Amino acid sequence: MGQAKIKLPTTPQGWAIRLSQLVKVFHELHGLDRFPIDVSAVAREFSANVFPDEPITLIEGQAFDKFEGALIPHPAQNGEWGIFYNSALSSKGRINFTLAHELGHYLLHRQLSGEPIYCAKSDMWAWDSDYGLMEAQANEFASFLLMPLDDFRAQISGLDLPNIGAFEFLRKRYEVSLTAAILKWLDITKKRAMIVVSRDGFIDWSWGSKPLFRSGVFFRARQTVIPVPDGSLASGKVTISDPANGTQLAEGVWAERESVYESTIFSEYHDMAISLLIYPDDPPRRLFRFDEEEEEDRPFDTFDQFMRNQ
Ligand SMILES: [Zn+2]
Missing domain, CATH: 1.10.10 (Arc Repressor Mutant, subunit A)
Structure with missing residues (x-):
């Protein structure tokens, strides 16, 4: 009418x-x-x-x-x-x-x-x-x-190596959950990065940026039970003064052949750890090669197979 x-x-x-x-x-x-x-x-x-x-x-x-x-x-x-x-x-x-x-x-x-x-x-x-x-x-x-894109881009322009604590101002500005703000950033960033949400030592779900996914790194946590690595902040077994500010972890913790920057917040939901992983900008070329003999000796082989693009 x-x-x-x-x-x-x-x-x-x-x-x-x-x-x-x-x-x-x-x-x-x-x-x-x-x-x-x-x-x-x-x-x-x-x-x-x-x-x-x-x-x-x-x-x-x-x-x-x-x-x-x-x-x-x-x-x-x-x-x-x-x-x-x-x-x-x-x-x-x-x-x-x-x-x-x-x-x-x-x-x-x-x-x-x-x-x-x-x-x-x-x-x-x-x-x-x-x-x-x-x-x-x-x-x-x-x-x-x-979180309209124009404003979001303007807000994050200063974030270089983002740690999870740096997303707090976005959570407040837009009144969203921390995970929503991080997912938004992952959707547009050119960095190889991933959010991993874990509960009781196991990965509940994860989501990676497009550049990370394209380089073959992702977890199939919806189909399979995957424990968080022992040496990670998410495990709760590594204590540093400010987990939200993060730390550079050695190769073999989150990624077989890559040193990953992890920052973690434990408190948003009960029993949950939310981790932001930042991978090196350039993936190792070896990640794409599959060498069976080499695979057999690896301590991380179960973990590693979920990080392969196949
Ligand atoms: Zn719905």
């Missing part, structure tokens, strides 16, 4: 750019800080204005057992939608990212089935489309909405 005939975005990034431009203009108009982005306000106002027949009218915490968030149509089928986050979440950054993720589902996926979408914690970390295209898209949207 009265709806303006504006061309709507179709991609996660397109939606995020559209919304963050509106937020930017609104905040400049009113002399407000652009960040952190108030996802609840954006979700309510944008949906009511652009989709007046399908507004988001309810945003609140729910006592979910195993879900981080959900997008649910109104039970009365009146066109309204609700966005929910797990009320057990204590981190504002995780709540904010969850709300943005669910807003992403609303914009991109609500019409696909009209059914509720429930999201597990692991869904919030899925950036590879193999794992679930819709979850990856919702995360991409959330990341670009909360």
